[in-house]
Amino acid sequence: AQKITQTQPGMFVQEKEAVTLDCTYDTSDPSYGLFWYKQPSSGEMIFLIYQGSYDQQNATEGRYSLNFQKARKSANLVISASQLGDSAMYFCAMREGPSGGSYIPTFGRGTSLIVHP
């Protein structure tokens, strides 16, 4: 079974609008971390935001926020006020603790976001 599921292979959004990229995860370990990375067409992997399983509040970093719903095992990325430079692939990732996955990082298959002017 996939540990990280990103159901949207592609998303389109108008510049200046908000967009939500979906991510659901599967783990039985109470301790885990969730990450989002951005990969523009130039190819590098850029860390965006982190959410820990014990964090009480949703993580935010500038225009990025993580909508963490623990009971539903979802960790959606919200990008507010989209910019043309946000066009990229976005990957959700998870690291589980020792009882789940021995800290092995697992990545989803990514969502391609295109921002229209």
Place this chain on the structure above:
Amino acid sequence: DTAVSQTPKYLVTQMGNDKSIKCEQNLGHDTMYWYKQDSKKFLKIMFSYNNKELIINETVPNRFSPKSPDKAHLNLHINSLELGDSAVYFCASSQRTSVQETQYFGPGTRLLVL
């Protein structure tokens, strides 16, 4: 002052050859990783070293051999290259091996096997 660097950036070679990819990080991190990203952008971990010790060794052909001479370097040697090895290989590092440690990635090495 690049945090995680890889050389070479591009590598084009013939089937059957042996090649190496080098990775260095200047972040003072203890843990380093190798990932393979296939043509469909799927990113899969191959190896991880913590303080020069191998801690993650996923199902990878034994033609792939990582070597960590010190904790700032993790090289990947590939023997008898095959067409299916064509991919982008990313090196990454994190402070430690724990659930909250962010990985920082190198720019990637684009390997094409002809």
